[in-house]
Amino acid sequence: xxxxxxxxxxxxxxxxxxxxxxxxxxxxxxxxxxxxxxxxxxxxxxxxxxxxxxxxxxxxxxxxxxxxxxxxxxxxxxxxxxxxxxxxxxxxxxxxxxxxxxxxxxxxxxxxxxxxxxxxxxxxxxxxxxxxxxxxxxxxxxxxxxxxxxxxxxxxxxxxxxxxxxxxxxxxxxxxxxxxxxxxxxxxxxxxxxxxxxxxxxxxxxxxxxxxxxxxxxxxxxxxxxxxxxxxxxxxxxxxxxxxxxxxxxxxxxxxxxxxxxxxxxxxxxxxxxxxxxxxxxxxxxxxxxxxxxxxxxxxxxxxxxxxxxxxxxxxxxxxxxxxxxxxxxxxxxxxxxxxxxxxxxxxxxxx
Amino acid sequence: xxxxxxxxxxxxxxxxxxxxxxxxxxxxxxxxxxxxxxxxxxxxxxxxxxxxxxxxxxxxxxxxxxxxxxxxxxxxxxxxxxxxxxxxxxxxxxxxxxxxxxxxxxxxxxxxxxxxxxxxxxxxxxxxxxxxxxxxxxxxxxxxxxxxxxxxxxxxxxxxxxxxxxxxxxxxxxxxxxxxxxxxxxxxxxxxxxxxxxxxxxxxxxxxxxxxxxxxxxxxxxxxxxxxxxxxxxxxxxxxxxxxxxxxxxxxxxxxxxxxxxxxxxxxxxxxxxxxxxxxxxxxxxxxxxxxxxxxxxxxxxxxxxxxxxxxxxxxxxxxxxxxxxxxxxxxxxxxxxxxxxxxxxxxxxxxxxxxxxxxxxxxxx
Numbered sequence: 001x002x003x004x005x006x007x008x009x010x011x012x013x014x015x016x017x018x019x020x021x022x023x024x025x026x027x028x029x030x031x032x033x034x035x036x037x038x039x040x041x042x043x044x045x046x047x048x049x050x051x052x053x054x055x056x057x058x059x060x061x062x063x064x065x066x067x068x069x070x071x072x073x074x075x076x077x078x079x080x081x082x083x084x085x086x087x088x089x090x091x092x093x094x095x096x097x098x099x100x101x102x103x104x105x106x107x108x109x110x111x112x113x114x115x116x117x118x119x120x121x122x123x124x125x126x127x128x129x130x131x132x133x134x135x136x137x138x139x140x141x142x143x144x145x146x147x148x149x150x151x152x153x154x155x156x157x158x159x160x161x162x163x164x165x166x167x168x169x170x171x172x173x174x175x176x177x178x179x180x181x182x183x184x185x186x187x188x189x190x191x192x193x194x195x196x197x198x199x200x201x202x203x204x205x206x207x208x209x210x211x212x213x214x215x216x217x218x219x220x221x222x223x224x225x226x227x228x229x230x231x232x233x234x235x236x237x238x239x240x241x242x243x244x245x246x247x248x249x250x251x252x253x254x255x256x257x258x259x260x261x262x263x264x265x266x267x268x269x270x271x272x273x274x275x276x277x278x279x280x281x282x283x284x285x286x287x288x289x290x291x292x293x294x295x296x297x298x299x300x301x302x303x304x305x306x307x308x309x310x311x312x313x314x315x316x317x318x319x320x321x322x323x324x325x326x327x328x329x330x331x332x333x334x335x336x337x338x339x340x341x342x343x344x345x346x347x348x349x350x351x352x
Numbered sequence: 353x354x355x356x357x358x359x360x361x362x363x364x365x366x367x368x369x370x371x372x373x374x375x376x377x378x379x380x381x382x383x384x385x386x387x388x389x390x391x392x393x394x395x396x397x398x399x400x401x402x403x404x405x406x407x408x409x410x411x412x413x414x415x416x417x418x419x420x421x422x423x424x425x426x427x428x429x430x431x432x433x434x435x436x437x438x439x440x441x442x443x444x445x446x447x448x449x450x451x452x453x454x455x456x457x458x459x460x461x462x463x464x465x466x467x468x469x470x471x472x473x474x475x476x477x478x479x480x481x482x483x484x485x486x487x488x489x490x491x492x493x494x495x496x497x498x499x500x501x502x503x504x505x506x507x508x509x510x511x512x513x514x515x516x517x518x519x520x521x522x523x524x525x526x527x528x529x530x531x532x533x534x535x536x537x538x539x540x541x542x543x544x545x546x547x548x549x550x551x552x553x554x555x556x557x558x559x560x561x562x563x564x565x566x567x568x569x570x571x572x573x574x575x576x577x578x579x580x581x582x583x584x585x586x587x588x589x590x591x592x593x594x595x596x597x598x599x600x601x602x603x604x605x606x607x608x609x610x611x612x613x614x615x616x617x618x619x620x621x622x623x624x625x626x627x628x629x630x631x632x633x634x635x636x637x638x639x640x641x642x643x644x645x646x647x648x649x650x651x652x653x654x655x656x657x658x659x660x661x662x663x664x665x666x667x668x669x670x671x672x673x674x675x676x677x678x679x680x681x682x683x684x685x686x687x688x689x690x691x692x693x694x695x696x697x698x699x700x701x702x703x704x705x706x707x708x709x710x711x712x713x714x715x716x717x718x
Contacts, residue, residue: 014557015399027392079380079440081379300467300468307448
């Protein structure tokens with residue numbers, strides 16, 4: 001049977017070379033792919049004025065997720081594929097679709113597109129779910145969640161997944177106002193049903209949420225296993241507080257990566273595979289910098305025409321010397337850049 | 353060549369390029385995906401129709417469809433994707449580093465010979481191998497050799513088997529088979545193996561697997577595939593001849609590009625290329641190489657934009673008093689062929705045996 005399948009596969013490949021049979025199946029149903037993980041947006045539902053739940057039907061290649069994990073989503077914005085990471089808010093029991101919550105941030109290319117412009121039916125690309133901000137089995141008896149803003153999203157996934165198994169759960173959530181609370185209605189309903197104890201903290205009325213304030217609000221915090229997700233400042237504060245009490249192991253945090261990439265003129269360029277880092281000024285192209293540092297750089301016309309010198313940019317930003325255009329990459333990306341006409345704009349990493 | 357301000361010329365053309373970059377987006381992405389999907393649908397349906405190629409109408413429809421699909425695949429899709437015109441979409445499926453095309457020459461080798469050598473050294477005698485592909489004399493300044501007497505015939509043969517001609521050219525077969533050292537160079541041998549593998553899988557697909565799948569229609573399907581490949585070869589050969597060979601296109605001496613500025617490079621592309629005028633369908637089938645001038649100025653801009661910027665490029669030609677060479681397909685093909693035939697003879701038209709080559713070399717040097 002295996003031999004039969006292999007023979008059929010070989011014949012199918014011979015019929016379609018230099019393409020593969022999957023390329024033709026993709027014409028009819030891109031979600032059926034067994035090699036490329038894709039999804040289709042089924043619905044976009046507003047949660048607050050600037051946040052929306054995006055419901056995505058996942059393709060055949062989806063391997064499922066654990067509550068609290070995140071997924072990298074590739075979305076074509078104005079023709080360019082952009083990858084961003086979002087926590088999955090749906091329960092792992094749902095295997096045909098997932099939901100993520102996207103909050104539109106100022107100048108956020110992808111978040112604004114998803115919240116305000118994208119429509120149902122749009123094809124998106126996914127990576128496997130990842131992350132270890134998850135609950136253990138068996139569940140601890142007493143839990144504390146501390147979340148702020150969109151930091152509620154992985155916790156919502158956990159609450160949904162474990163709704164019927166939860167013991168004593170306290171959720172302290174910080175948002176600007178009551179109407180800014182993502183999943184506000186759902187969380188208040190869970191509190192009414194006594195699934196969780198919900199403590200809302202509104203920064204429009206009070207100071208921002210500090211670790212000290214949390215310990216006042218939850219007097220038995222030392223007995224609770226804690227999961228926290230929100231801005232870096234809040235998490236730093238919590239970590240210091242827990243460490244000072246000798247309870248560092250009781251706290252797990254999830255940090256959302258800053259999207260802003262610092263840019264400048266020149267900068268240090270790291271050639272990751274070669275294990276070389278070199279400082280560059282604003283005049284040296286990535287190609288000449290690499291060659292100067294002894295890296296075996298691919299090269300061609302040296303004038304931006306032939307695309308023979310492209311190398312993946314793993315992180316940081318580079319500038320096109322011809323027109324000053326910036327190209328940036330977040331860790332996990334591999335944006336191919338032409339090294340012969342690009343200079344470092346701040347420190348960056350090239351995958352060569 | 354230096355009589356006009358090449359600095360201003362460079363700025364004018366950079367502005368046109370920037371204007372396209374600033375508006376490049378979803379519309380363009382939709383365009384290329386639509387072309388790719390249409391091409392694949394056409395190819396798949398034509399091949400299905402050819403399973404019944406025993407029936408003449410099926411043979412005719414299938415062969416026509418397959419020929420068109422192969423032309424689209426090579427021209428509007430393959431050539432342009434391999435130029436990196438769509439790299440900006442960051443779609444790994446439509447990217448110059450990942451694309452493999454339906455052509456005997458493997459993408460990697462073609463990109464080197466075409467993108468790097470031809471597009472950088474366009475029409476520079478002795479540097480741009482595309483100038484006559486090393487087997488023809490297409491410029492008065494190229495030295496004449498009795499071998500060139502046969503070039504109308506070489507050109508015709510090359511037209512019929514153009515994809516193999518390109519593969520051989522990309523391998524620099526002539527040069528690399530010359531001596532033992534080159535022949536045994538491991539890199540050359542690896543490239544020969546890669547090409548041989550590609551030729552073999554493509555031939556197996558077109559001449560074995562698809563005919564066998566057609567059962568009783570096998571011989572007719574085989575004939576259909578041969579026909580489609582020949583039509584594609586003839587068409588691509590004609591279009592590509594029109595790009596740089598017609599009368600009015602200029603060539604440049606070997607040393608003329610030393611210390612060339614960006615403006616001078618632009619100028620060389622402008623007067624070293626020729627366009628083809630015609631219908632929207634014709635432009636599509638040439639992969640927009642009918643806008644060869646625009647393509648050579650901006651090889652990495654999306655092909656669907658060449659037509660849009662052509663009036664602006666034309667205005668730049670006018671501003672600097674340059675001739676924008678363009679003409680209908682048939683006229684340009686005839687012009688290129690006339691040149692191939694005329695230059696098969698020495699410049700003075702007399703075959704006076706030895707001495708001719710030397711005279712031509714002297715002409716280049718002077």
